[in-house]
Amino acid sequence: MTELLVGTKKGLFVLRGDPQAGEPFEIATRAFPGDVVEFAMRDPRTGRYFAGHTSGFYGPRLMYTDDPTGEWIQAEGPSFPEGGDVSLERIWMIRPGEADGLLYAGVAPAALFTSTNDGESWSLNEALWKEHQAGDWQPGAGGLALHSICPWPGDPQRLAVGVSAAGVWITEDGGQTWRTGYAGLVPEYMPEEAREDTNALCVHNMHRAPTRPERLFMQFHGNVYRSDDEGSSWQEIKAGLPSGFGFPLVIDPSDADSAYVIPLIADIDRVTPDARVRVFETRDAGSTWAAHGDGLPSNEAYLTVLRQAFGSTGQGPDMQLYFGATSGDVFGSPDAGSSWFHVHERLAPVTSVRVA
Amino acid sequence: MAVVLLRAPLSQRAGNTSDHDLPGSTVGEVLRELERRHPPIVGWILDEQGRVRPHVNVFVNGERTGEGSAVEPSDVLHVLPSISGG
Numbered sequence: 001m002t003e004l005l006v007g008t009k010k011g012l013f014v015l016r017g018d019p020q021a022g023e024p025f026e027i028a029t030r031a032f033p034g035d036v037v038e039f040a041m042r043d044p045r046t047g048r049y050f051a052g053h054t055s056g057f058y059g060p061r062l063m064y065t066d067d068p069t070g071e072w073i074q075a076e077g078p079s080f081p082e083g084g085d086v087s088l089e090r091i092w093m094i095r096p097g098e099a100d101g102l103l104y105a106g107v108a109p110a111a112l113f114t115s116t117n118d119g120e121s122w123s124l125n126e127a128l129w130k131e132h133q134a135g136d137w138q139p140g141a142g143g144l145a146l147h148s149i150c151p152w153p154g155d156p157q158r159l160a161v162g163v164s165a166a167g168v169w170i171t172e173d174g175g176q177t178w179r180t181g182y183a184g185l186v187p188e189y190m191p192e193e194a195r196e197d198t199n200a201l202c203v204h205n206m207h208r209a210p211t212r213p214e215r216l217f218m219q220f221h222g223n224v225y226r227s228d229d230e231g232s233s234w235q236e237i238k239a240g241l242p243s244g245f246g247f248p249l250v251i252d253p254s255d256a257d258s259a260y261v262i263p264l265i266a267d268i269d270r271v272t273p274d275a276r277v278r279v280f281e282t283r284d285a286g287s288t289w290a291a292h293g294d295g296l297p298s299n300e301a302y303l304t305v306l307r308q309a310f311g312s313t314g315q316g317p318d319m320q321l322y323f324g325a326t327s328g329d330v331f332g333s334p335d336a337g338s339s340w341f342h343v344h345e346r347l348a349p350v351t352s353v354r355v356a
Numbered sequence: 357m358a359v360v361l362l363r364a365p366l367s368q369r370a371g372n373t374s375d376h377d378l379p380g381s382t383v384g385e386v387l388r389e390l391e392r393r394h395p396p397i398v399g400w401i402l403d404e405q406g407r408v409r410p411h412v413n414v415f416v417n418g419e420r421t422g423e424g425s426a427v428e429p430s431d432v433l434h435v436l437p438s439i440s441g442g
Binding site: 055057058061079081082083085086 | 405406407411437
């Protein structure tokens with residue numbers, strides 16, 4: 001049985017099904033009805049579920065539970081220190097760390113929070129927050145967001161995060177100090193003469209290859225990049241894609257040369273190119289890309305797939321892939337992208353998809 | 357003490373009670389006292405800086421106010437979602 005956590009503009013949908021046995025996905029529960037659920041995931045180490053959601057009236061909060069069909073508990077935080085003028089706007093990402101009980105949360109305005117007690121309480125990473133305040137960070141269209149968190153397997157001291165729009169930040173001392181990873185990123189949305197010195201680098205998504213952790217893949221605002229030096233510098237790999245623009249990105253954890261993206265036409269037209277839906281896969285670190293559309297809408301399809309709305313489970317040829325669109329459709333692949341099926345339709349606009 | 361009137365879901369987070377007699381000389385003080393007595397409501401009406409959330413309305417005796425407005429012991433506060441959120 002596969003369990004999907006589908007965050008939407010109107011609540012969290014928990015879908016359960018068994019694609020390999022041919023059992024369709026059905027809605028097991030809908031939590032936080034009426035609220036935007038920006039992100040939901042399950043920590044595989046403890047089985048605990050987390051959801052970041054925002055009431056249009058009562059603001060954002062992080063909730064957790066051991067049973068998504070039951071009661072959810074509100075975590076202590078993340079929240080900014082009292083006495084300032086900054087308030088939490090949104091939770092973009094929750095990610096397990098590389099130590100018992102350690103989790104990270106990326107939020108807007110862009111900041112990193114850490115929990116050392118399995119997500120029950122959260123504290124601000126002060127060092128990165130100081131970089132934010134000193135750096136005149138500017139928001140992208142979706143706000144000023146820390147949305148990508150890439151731990152280094154086995155080493156809790158090393159971490160890379162992606163910020164829209166303040167680029168890549170890297171720590172090697174557990175978050176006490178941070179350095180940038182800007183080299184090679186080209187902000188084509190800036191005047192050419194302003195590109196070299198800008199920190200307005202609009203990272204859309206970033207993932208680390210666990211079997212070769214110095215390698216990361218990035219979906220950027222108008223390009224796709226790869227880094228082979230821990231995120232310090234980046235090489236363009238968009239050749240072969242219909243567009244360099246898009247938001248989500250997934251990797252096969254067993255293959256350091258793999259990445260999947262779902263391109264959109266451009267920043268001024270954020271829908272799937274050629275009126276059809278396709279997922280693009282590389283197995284050679286971005287030298288070539290293969291299009292996958294078998295089972296996906298192939299005509300008159302103008303879908304938008306958001307940053308966190310693409311998830312996976314497993315690895316290799318049996319890896320399952322799932323993504324959702326703002327149309328309320330969710331699609332899945334039981335065979336690493338070779339074929340696709342309609343998981344569900346007519347949900348609310350999908351903001352995130354993760355496999356529990 | 358002022359009376360604070362809540363509706364669901366706020367009342368559910370405040371001990372499943374809609375009427376609360378609370379001390380305080382400003383809207384902010386009264387609502388902080390509500391949070392102190394009912395921690396599950398922390399962050400729902402006031403943000404972490406003590407500001408009334410943008411899409412929450414607080415009325416004192418029928419007049420919409422902010423966290424800094426004065427409150428008298430005989431006042432009645434209604435906390436309601438605004439028509440702009442959701």
